[in-house]
Amino acid sequence: MINLEDTTYNEARDGMIPMVAGIYPAHVCGLEAKELQTKSGEQTVFNITFLIADEVANTQVAKMVKNGNGEFHQDNHKDGQPKTISAVFMKGKKFSSTGIWLTPSPQEGQGWKNRKYKEFFEHLGVIFPTDKNSNTLLAIVEEEDIIGYPCLIKLNKEEYQKDGVTRSVWKVFDAFQWSDGAKLTSDEVSGDDLPF
Amino acid sequence: MGKLTVNEAAKLQESGVLSKKAIEEMQEKGLVSTRRRNNKRYLKTANGTYVTPQLYFQGLAGNKYSTKMTELKNKFNELANEYTTEKKG
Numbered sequence: 001m002i003n004l005e006d007t008t009y010n011e012a013r014d015g016m017i018p019m020v021a022g023i024y025p026a027h028v029c030g031l032e033a034k035e036l037q038t039k040s041g042e043q044t045v046f047n048i049t050f051l052i053a054d055e056v057a058n059t060q061v062a063k064m065v066k067n068g069n070g071e072f073h074q075d076n077h078k079d080g081q082p083k084t085i086s087a088v089f090m091k092g093k094k095f096s097s098t099g100i101w102l103t104p105s106p107q108e109g110q111g112w113k114n115r116k117y118k119e120f121f122e123h124l125g126v127i128f129p130t131d132k133n134s135n136t137l138l139a140i141v142e143e144e145d146i147i148g149y150p151c152l153i154k155l156n157k158e159e160y161q162k163d164g165v166t167r168s169v170w171k172v173f174d175a176f177q178w179s180d181g182a183k184l185t186s187d188e189v190s191g192d193d194l195p196f
Numbered sequence: 197m198g199k200l201t202v203n204e205a206a207k208l209q210e211s212g213v214l215s216k217k218a219i220e221e222m223q224e225k226g227l228v229s230t231r232r233r234n235n236k237r238y239l240k241t242a243n244g245t246y247v248t249p250q251l252y253f254q255g256l257a258g259n260k261y262s263t264k265m266t267e268l269k270n271k272f273n274e275l276a277n278e279y280t281t282e283k284k285g
Contacts, residue, residue: 023204025213059211119197123227152208154198174198176227179218 011066017089018072019170020061021156024090025178026050028124028151029189031143040113046100046141048124050153050172051189052090053181060084095155097172102140114138124151125177148189150181200228234273237280249276 030049035042063083064072075083100120103113118128121141129137154174159166200208205228208214214222222228238246251272253265261269 023200023208025208055211055213059208059213116197123197152200152213154200176200176222177225178214179221180213180215 015065017085018064019090019093019155020064020087022061022154023152024059024087024155025053025055025181026095026151026153026175027053027181027184027189028146028149029094031141031146033140040103040110042104044102044104044140046097046102046117048097048100048146048172048175050095050097050151050175052093052095053150054091055181056090057086057088059087061087061090095153095170095172097175098158102138120175121146123174123176125149144186147186148184150178150183151175152178199226202229202231205229235282237276237282239280249280 027050028048029051032047032049033044034047035044061084063075063085065075067073077083097120100117101113102117103110106113118136118138122128124146126141126145128139131137152175153172154176155170156173157168158171158173159168161167200222205214205219205222209216209219219228223230236248238248241247251269
């Protein structure tokens with residue numbers, strides 16, 4: 001072996017930075033709706049895509065390092081206090097929400113199926129009208145209604161089985177209106193800055 | 197759907213992402229919790245397993261804490277801290 005000068009590798013310093021579950025500032029950058037025929041009749045599933053905001057650079061997340069088994073664990077200082085790093089590496093990443101289901105004209109006693117739909121979009125800042133009996137009049141949310149909305153997203157791993165193996169994907173489980181954030185235009189969140 | 201914990205909101209405030217006013221508004225809308233959750237604390241049973249003491253107000257049903265209730269909760273936490281540890285063992 002030929003020795004190299006000033007060429008070292010340290011997992012804690014140079015290892016891959018894994019994503020960490022938590023709350024991140026973001027903007028809505030897309031919404032897809034698919035109509036499906038299910039056991040419950042016709043339903044629509046909504047998937048919202050979020051773009052992590054520049055302000056994430058000011059936040060700190062737990063520093064994770066690999067152990068001998070190749071698994072990530074929290075890196076601590078000598079006194080046991082957890083090490084943190086800037087979450088700047090999350091800036092510009094896109095994440096999709098878990099499926100948000102809408103059941104139009106639900107049968108008697110099935111109105112609960114639209115609870116998540118109502119609460120998810122209300123948390124984002126969508127205002128549904130109400131009737132004189134204080135019932136919320138649900139409506140189909142379109143991309144133009146929420147594109148560029150500033151929000152705080154709750155990011156975590158969703159596990160699923162494929163070919164008998166447990167796999168995971170990062171998903172947005174909840175989103176909250178970020179009143180201190182600035183609304184962006186659809187161009188600003190589209191990310192289609194092609195040079196030609 | 198859930199809400200942000202007091203700790204999560206405080207971290208966002210420290211990093212300048214959320215202002216105090218925004219947190220108060222979110223608390224009014226029920227998007228941020230108004231109570232801080234203590235770390236889980238443990239006590240050993242005679243069989244060597246671990247349990248966590250808890251204080252529970254039966255019948256609260258969404259009503260607000262009274263001063264006496266808060267006082268009891270604080271005294272309970274002090275007592276629980278005396279008998280328990282943050283880590284098992």
